[in-house]
Amino acid sequence: MNIVQETIELHSSKRCQMTNITAHIADVVKRSGVENGDCIVFCKHSSGAITITECADPQVLHDVLMTLDELVPHERSAYMHKEHDSDAHVKCCLVGCSEQLLIQGGKLVLGTWQGVYFCEFNGPRMRQYVVHVRG
């Protein structure tokens, strides 16, 4: 089994933001030379997450972030953790800090409208995610 692992940096520019990282992952997969296998994308932060969503209309990202903000408000007196990022931690538990992707013929197996996104929930800041390819 061949394993290739790369850590990629990402600079977010807003408190809450979703960034399409599909091309970066596909690039690691291509350079790995793996033809059939899979790939884990892992976010090394407790206030950032990885998700897969519609990649055609950027307004979808607005709707996802808006809904998450409504479900999990930023500032609440009921939060006992006083770092102003409890909402970010809750959102990460809901969205999840990793995704697993499949590789066929050297390419990611994704539906026509699927893209992989890094979710920033407490930016702006510098982030790291790991792309782990196996095959």
Add this chain to the structure above:
Amino acid sequence: MNIVQETIELHSSKRCQMTNITAHIADVVKRSGVENGDCIVFCKHSSGAITITECADPQVLHDVLMTLDELVPHERSAYMHKEHDSDAHVKCCLVGCSEQLLIQGGKLVLGTWQGVYFCEFNGPRMRQYVVHVRG
């Protein structure tokens, strides 16, 4: 390492629906001949998801779908994406488009009450999910 990958079609009949796909996954695992390993189930759509929940009482599925509908309403003027499926995309970010399963002695490792479900959030339509077995 042995890798077996199959794409399975599923026809949903309602807008929101959960379908037990455990037997279909177990069948792929059996035919793969993998004794010890794992299995990824991946949904190739941004308005469908994969989850694991209680498989004994179908009313659980009602309660899961009802709660998701309440948390993420179908039609809202605040949605900026105008395809009437923003709710489906948000639900997919919350539930996730894949699950990972373990295989021991040629069988899926699941608790007594666990079943694997395809979640339709914008049906009815034809869907595809991939079962990727490794061992």
Add this chain to the structure above:
Amino acid sequence: MNIVQETIELHSSKRCQMTNITAHIADVVKRSGVENGDCIVFCKHSSGAITITECADPQVLHDVLMTLDELVPHERSAYMHKEHDSDAHVKCCLVGCSEQLLIQGGKLVLGTWQGVYFCEFNGPRMRQYVVHVRG
């Protein structure tokens, strides 16, 4: 490929509770001898989950559990499943019953503030989760 699988028991003491299991997982990884690979942590219950969140301030766990309780109330007449655990099943669909972790140099790849947690949503009771190491 080397595969090591261990089932670990955990006794929860409250209805809803998050328990840091990172050290137990790291111990299985160490004993497996795997230097580079990955690890699946899988909960064998439909009312328990696995998540990764901030491990420095225990108040974060309060805020996560409180928010989940508010989003998915315990007792509701609208629930059709009459076992008083529909909320637990919904929370599991949101949080997810497994996590995937990466291994580098024999150690788990985690950010400074990340810990792996078993989420009890219908305790107290005895629980089992499986740690599956590959490399």
